[in-house]
Amino acid sequence: MFHPLRVRAIERITDDAVAVTFAVPAELRETFRHTPGQHLNVRYTVDGEEIRRSYSICAPAAEAPAEPVLRVGIRMVDGGAFSTYALKELAVGDEVQAMAPMGRFVLRPRPGLFAAVVGGSGITPVLSIAATLLSREPLARFCLIRSDRTAASTMFLDEVADLKDRYPDRFQLVTALSREEQSAGLPSGRLDRERLTGLLPALLPVADVDGWFLCGPFGLVRGAESALRALGVERTRIHQEIFHVDDGSAAPATARVASPSDSTLTATLHGRSGSWPVKDAESLLETVLRSRSDAPYACKGGVCGTCRAFLVSGEVRMDRNFALEPEETGAGFVLACQSHPLTPEVELDFDR
Structure with missing residues (x-):
């Protein structure tokens, strides 16, 4: 709504x-x-x-x-x-x-050591996470590793500097610029998997971090995740949100398989259910939107997770998925904007 x-x-x-x-x-x-x-x-x-x-x-x-x-x-x-x-x-x-605000890339304040690797506008949610955590929980610490093109292109410079001044003993800031040398901090260059694998253990005790938050472009997030996994970090401690997926930078989540020509979708939304035929090549979200304009969506690119729905019955394939964690897909959730039927009957529940 x-x-x-x-x-x-x-x-x-x-x-x-x-x-x-x-x-x-x-x-x-x-x-x-x-x-x-x-x-x-x-x-x-x-x-x-x-x-x-x-x-x-x-x-x-x-x-x-x-x-x-x-x-x-x-x-x-x-x-x-x-x-x-x-x-x-x-x-x-x-x-x-x-x-209303939504999303599962969140941290409810609690004691512990937390860290983030962000690129570009990926600083936006992490700024809220770090500022709220440090102000509410005196036993929490936060390490922010951020990557930007140049100093002039860096978003929320003043807000991050304020956190550093306000919590000098609990907030650690490390900056990297990919297209500009800086007088202090890391040498210029991208924060890729190889670089992060060597850098992170030098900055903080990787094994003691209670939660990692990765946010930004696809390449940076996937590279940071790969580096953390190589360093022995459990996947359940890694949280990620992708802001940009460049064309050709990521393969589809599943191989393309032809959909049945006469599939029917049944969907529950805001307590009301309906059934509609799925037109050729359209996503299940598009099927619902033909009759229900109140179906939830935003990016339609498999990134934001707004169209998350529970697969009640039937089988679907997702073209790609950059929003749902493995636990969510394992529990039966799908992205309606990326889903296509593999069985004649499919049922989704948007209210779960």
């Missing part, structure tokens, strides 16, 4: 990125109270076309009765309809439709 939110503030944070803050009406405060690491799904109509996008909340999570702060970071993406609009036309006072 979408709710109208007005833009309270827009701040230019780099040449190609802005931070947008939304005002939360009193009656929606509990609806929009987020867990650190969650994102907002927003929609807006541009030139008669509805556009949906997912943006992570960068502000610390506010506890009741304080008003939740909904601040998201938006970076310009080549050909990105909403990001272009946000940077060039969106203004204070404009109304945007948004769903």
Whole structure:
């Protein structure tokens, strides 16, 4: 369900990125109270076309009765309809439709040592995670390893510097620039698997980290995951969220198999069920959307996880999956935007 939110503030944070803050009406405060690491799904109509996008909340999570702060970071993406609009036309006072915060890339504050490897705009949810953790839990420590192209392109420089000043004994910051030398810190270059495998043990006791949070482009996240696994980190301690998947950079999650020509989808959504024929080559999300415009989705690329649904019966194939953990797929969850039927009858439940 979408709710109208007005833009309270827009701040230019780099040449190609802005931070947008939304005002939360009193009656929606509990609806929009987020867990650190969650994102907002927003929609807006541009030139008669509805556009949906997912943006992570960068502000610390506010506890009741304080008003939740909904601040998201938006970076310009080549050909990105909403990001272009946000940077060039969106203004204070404009109304945007948004769903309640969602997402499972989260950390509820608790004692321990936590670390993150982020690239570019991947800093956005991790900023909320680190700031909330350090302010609420005095026995927590956080190590942030971030990669950016140049200092000028680095998002939320001031906010990260503030964390370093406020928690000098509990917050460790390591920066790497891929296209620019810096006077202090790591030599320039990408943080790939080989480099991280050697770097991480030199920075912190890898085995003692209670949770790793990887966020950013596909290559960086997969490289960091591979490095951590090579260092003996259990997969259950690794949490990841991919922001960008370049064309050709990732293979489909499963091999393509022809779908039955007369499949029928039954889906439950918001307590109501319906059945519809699946048209040739369309995803199960597209099947539902033909009759139910309230079906949840944002990116339609297998990245955000908004269209997550439980497979009640039947079999499906997913073209690709960058949002669901192995435990989720093992428990029967699928991404409707990437799923196609393999059996004549398929049933999904979006309410689980």
